[in-house]
Amino acid sequence: MRHKFVKTKNVKNLITMMNNLQNRPEGVPGMGLVFGEPGLGKTYAITWWALQNDAVLIRSTNLMSARWLLEELVHELGEIPYTKYSDLFNQVIDQLIKRPRIIIVDETDYLTIDSRAVETLRDIHDRTDVPIVLVGMGTAERRLQRYKHLYDRISEIVKFEPFSKQDLHQIIDELSEVEITDCAKKLMQIHTNRFRQIVKIINKVEQLAKSNGLSSIDEITLKEVLRNDTDNDENIEK
Secondary structure (H helix, E strand, O other), X not given: OOOOOOOOHHHHHHHHHHHHHHOOOOOOOOEEEEEOOOOXXXXXXXXXXXXXXXXXXXXXXXXXXXXXXHHHHHHHOOOXXXXXXXXXXXXXXXXXXXXXXXXXXXXXXXXXXXXXXXXXXXXXXXXHOOOEEEEEOOOHHHHHOOOHHHHOOEEEEEEOOOOOHHHHHHHHHHHOOOEEOHHHHHHHHHHOOOHHHHHHHHHHHHHHHHHHOOOEEOHHHHHHHHHOOHHHHHHOOO
């Protein structure tokens, strides 16, 4: 499989959002929201963007507190965390003022459990004016709407949608090192619309082609691949 980042429509919308946040007019708030159902490539996309643009990427975890969040931010900013909560907060502020960087917080849904964690992100944005992008599941927008002061600062929203036919063909054509026929692509679109699953199928197809000396994969061969994928038997087109 080719090691390549595929710029689907969702990714292009994300890039546009990031550019808008970085180049927003004075006075426009700089918080963004990326949300959508699992498996659509959100984490894949934001990780790529963070690496390309030297952003700070934090992945929230279950029961993450405001203090824990600040400690993670300090670590990512290259500092050793102080002990006191107030010192931690000021440490983050000082580092971001010295060297502004976009902050991306993945799995934001976990933070909505603790209002202090969410409000801390708002305070960091207000004190530094650095863009902060929150990334979550399909219910993330509704959850964040409970925090009016924070939600009012979200000026850019991107919802990751299921892949279109064009997206799916692009993913397959750019990643697969073996040809997959249009009929097989159509079958794959019926079978799944999740990025991780698409990549998994491409990997299986390539292994099959290599072991059997095949130059291309057609619909019949792909059906066999899907039928042998016991984790997904319920989705196979019989």
